[in-house]
Amino acid sequence: MADNFKAIVYPVKDLAASKALFTALLGAAPDQDAPYYVGWSIDGxxxxxxxxxxxxGMTGPVPYVNVVDLKARLEALVAAGASVLQEPTPVGPGLHIATVKDADGNVIGLRGSGA
Structure with a gap:
């Protein structure tokens, strides 16, 4: 898994309505459809x-960066001044996510194979 922006996650209040809207926007049915997450993979x-x-605590869309070493990258971001919003959390087979907030209040997500 190379370091790159791979995912954008939107917080939603009405999952069914948002799913219908994004299905219309993206022109495809979701690849993942669960009560806790609905997702599409469009051209990577x-x-x-x-x-x-x-x-x-999400206030808007969060970009997620794929990283090789989630723990090391999280520590580097904290050392550079970020604050941890979500510690590494498993979200699927072999996949963990974490989020940080930078000094300007921007939220950045990290996705990696382990914590």
């Missing part, structure tokens, strides 16, 4: 809807 770009996003 992942787009997701998180119905718990606002409860988790």
């Amino acid at each position: 770009q992942d787009i997701g809807l998180n119905p718990q996003g606002f409860d988790q």
Whole structure:
């Protein structure tokens, strides 16, 4: 997994309505469709809807960067001044995510194979 922006996740209040809107926008049915996450993979770009996003502190879309070493990258971001919003959390087979906030309040997500 190379370091790159791979996913954008949107917090949503009404998952069914948002799923219908994004299906119309993207012109395809979702690849992942669960009560806790709906997602598409379009030309290598992942787009997701998180119905718990606002409860988790998301205030808008969050870009996720694929990283090789999630723990090391998280530590480097904290050392550079970021604050951790979400510690590494498993979200699927072999996949963990974490989020940080930079000094300007921007949220950045990290995706990696382990914590």
